Amino acid sequence: MPARFKSVTLDALDHQALADWWCRALGYLRRESPAGRESRPDEWPVPLYDPTGHGPVLWINPVPEPKTVKNRMHLDVYGNTDEMVTLGAKLLRRRGGGREWDVLTDPEGNEFCVFPPKRRPTG
Template structure:
């Protein structure tokens, strides 16, 4: 059976700022903002990974994950994106 693409994970020193940047660049929103539960006042801790989603439900779920280390080498992956 072939593998299927599920989620994308991005490591980031400042994961909160990078999540906001990708939301702005891709038209995504934080998952917690996209699907709020009116009966739940829980808030994701700031040091947890940030899931961002396409509000239309078409694009992949992206996790922006905090890491303690600074970036030291060139990116190993690059994204080809196109404006709409």
């Protein structure tokens, strides 16, 4: 039986701050325990979810070391690059030259790509 996709996990030195950043960037929410946030120790990984039910669960995992090399995997998102930069992302490469996406990093240096929002057919 083939494996099934479960979630995406990002490592971070300040996982609480990065969880807040990705919530703002993607419109995600923290998945709190039934007893509320105060029952989840701050040092635990933070699960985020898409309230529309369309996106994958995103875990922000605490690690003791900073990121040192390019990611071997990254997120691809639809969105507005300028809005991501306003939120604190850093633009590495602008789309062009046959490339349809911009390359950015989140506040902890994790690379991700932003594609223009999908256009819905009219008529």
